[in-house]
Amino acid sequence: MQLAARANQLSPSVTLAISTKAKAMKAEGIDVCDFSAGEPDFDTPAHIREAAKDALDRGKTRYGPAAGEPKLRQAIAAKLQKDNALSYQPENIIVTNGGKQSLFNLILALIESDDEVIIPAPYWLSYPEMVKLAGGNPIIISTEASNGYKLTAEQLRQSITPKTKLLILNTPSNPTGAVYSPDEIRAIAEVIVERDILVVSDEIYEKILYDGAEHLSIGAVSPEAFARTFISNGFAKSYAMTGWRVGYLAGAVEAIQAATRLQGHSTSNVCTFAQYGAIAALEGSQEPVQTMLAAFTERRSVLLEGARAISGLSCSVPDGAFYLFIDVSKTGLGSLDFCKSLLDAESVAAVPGVAFGDDRCIRLSYATDMTSIQKGIERLERFVASC
Incomplete structure (x- = not known):
């Protein structure tokens, strides 16, 4: 089939590939710490x-x-x-x-x-x-x-x-x-x-x-x-x-x-x-927005402190949204290889920075529960130490 040029020029979604694999692992009963989600983990108010x-x-x-x-x-x-x-x-x-x-x-x-x-x-x-x-x-x-x-x-x-x-x-x-x-x-x-x-x-x-x-x-x-x-x-x-x-x-x-x-x-x-x-x-009431923000603030603090304590990683302090953008270049791995290997070795799902125009970094979302954040930091530290 001859597709239109506009369809062929679109870059495939790297994030979708990581997310799909993480979901498949979860379906198999594997305990995945998923930092790939770009959405709040709260119910709509x-x-x-x-x-x-x-x-x-x-x-x-x-x-x-x-x-x-x-x-x-x-x-x-x-x-x-x-x-x-x-x-x-x-x-x-x-x-x-x-x-x-x-x-x-x-x-x-x-x-x-x-x-x-x-x-x-x-x-x-x-x-x-x-x-x-x-x-x-x-x-x-x-x-x-x-x-x-x-x-x-x-x-x-x-x-x-x-x-x-x-x-x-x-x-x-x-x-x-x-x-x-x-x-x-x-x-x-x-x-x-x-x-x-x-x-x-x-x-x-x-x-x-x-x-x-x-x-x-x-x-x-x-x-x-x-x-x-x-x-x-x-x-x-x-x-x-x-x-x-x-x-x-x-x-x-x-x-x-x-x-x-x-x-x-x-x-x-x-x-x-x-x-x-x-x-x-x-x-209506804006109180639920503040409730979510309070949770994001706490999670940000824990994930940021944990990531910055890992030797070989560096991370700017985010002033908004719910992501950390972490420089992993000192590990010697490109962002896609880093994320694939991290998922395979430690069951941690992250998004490669190459999808965002920066192959030095990975994105972690803290729109997830505190237990996953704490376990994920331990697994990330173990993985970086093995690189």
């Missing part, structure tokens, strides 16, 4: 589940507007104003099937052949693939642990060419947990305005912050930055709603209308009753 059940009982099971339920778009606009100082109206917002579709819709709506999209590395693994599918060129800019794995304003300025159209900014970051400070965001915004390019800010982890870290949305820096900014966000991480598949994109009306047309010909509306759960997430 009860009031959100109840709102979706109530919507079902009220018959909210039919097709809805492709851009999302009006009440949810209004609630998102209110949230963006209250939490992020971003003055969007409902017509500036589209509700999508997860945060991933919000980015995919935007990139398809904006990017054409040979357009360049700047992506700081380490990056979430789907960013470059989306750009390639749209016919654009992902321009990968490496960052270093010494700078907290953050793109500097000067790096951005030097990377912009006449073909540059978009910067993808992710703060807090997957996989590193890096959070750009307000001053760093202001410096990047200045370059965005100066060079007249667009930016999409992926803020899916915005509520998961530690040690007083502050999240500033780049669009709030100035009216000029706001005009060039798109916001991608969703409910998966902060509200433990990964399987609900509800995200959103906010930005200029013309782009949102284009994204809505694309969505109308692909997935149409997001699951109707799930959107009523999302309304409850925004308008």
Whole structure:
């Protein structure tokens, strides 16, 4: 069968291979310490589940507007104003099937052949693939642990060419947990305005912050930055709603209308009753968010202390999200070989950094129970000692 070139150019998911093997081992009764999950290990808060059940009982099971339920778009606009100082109206917002579709819709709506999209590395693994599918060129800019794995304003300025159209900014970051400070965001915004390019800010982890870290949305820096900014966000991480598949994109009306047309010909509306759960997430109690954050804070402390005590490993302190990005290069193994061998030898599942654009490192998620974290540290130490 002759496949389209776009299908053949996509990189296979390394993370899926590790995850599939870990699940198969668990099914065989093997005690696997799984640090590969990119989702909270908590149930969706009860009031959100109840709102979706109530919507079902009220018959909210039919097709809805492709851009999302009006009440949810209004609630998102209110949230963006209250939490992020971003003055969007409902017509500036589209509700999508997860945060991933919000980015995919935007990139398809904006990017054409040979357009360049700047992506700081380490990056979430789907960013470059989306750009390639749209016919654009992902321009990968490496960052270093010494700078907290953050793109500097000067790096951005030097990377912009006449073909540059978009910067993808992710703060807090997957996989590193890096959070750009307000001053760093202001410096990047200045370059965005100066060079007249667009930016999409992926803020899916915005509520998961530690040690007083502050999240500033780049669009709030100035009216000029706001005009060039798109916001991608969703409910998966902060509200433990990964399987609900509800995200959103906010930005200029013309782009949102284009994204809505694309969505109308692909997935149409997001699951109707799930959107009523999302309304409850925004308008109801935020206490469950704080409860999850407290658990993540404790787990982060234990995993970070344990990883940093292992000779041969090094790790930056994550200020957000729920990941450690650990440099394993002193073991002499590339990240994929390290993760495969770690799973085989010690039944510990980790994600190779090569999937995120940095083969020196592995990603460990602490969105798992404390027992697994403590056992996993012991096994990781034993494995590194054997390398």
